[in-house]
Amino acid sequence: MTERKKIRSEEEKKKLIKRLKLAEGQIRGIQNMIENDAYCPEILTQVSAVSAALNSFNKELLTCHIRSCVREDIQNNDEEAIDEFVRTLQKLMK
DSSP states (O other): OOOOOOOOOHHHHHHHHHHHHHHHHHHHHHHHHHHTTOOHHHHHHHHHHHHHHHHHHHHHHHHHHIIIIIHHHHHTTOHHHHHHHHHHHHHHTO
16 A cells, blocks of 8 residues: 555545445445345345446546546656556456
8 A cells, every 4th residue: 555645635535435435325225135034036136236336436536546646646747656546447457
C-alpha cells in the first residue's frame, strides 16, 4: 500500500460511505438468506446486486480520483503517478 493520502471533502466521504453501507446491507441480507435456506437463484440475484453496488462505488471513487489526484499529477508532470493510475485501471478492467 502506498503512503500517499487523499483529503476528501465531507460530501465526498458521505457519498462513498453511503454506497459502501448499501453493499454492506446487501451482504448481510445474503447471509440471512443462506441462514434461512433461500433458493439459490434468489441468492445469486442478490449477489449480482452487491456487485453492481460495488461497481457504482468504484465509479464514484474513480471519478473523484481522476478529477483531483490524477489532474494534479498530470499538471505536475508526475510520470510515476500516471503509471500508477494506468496500473489501477488495468486491475479494475480484469
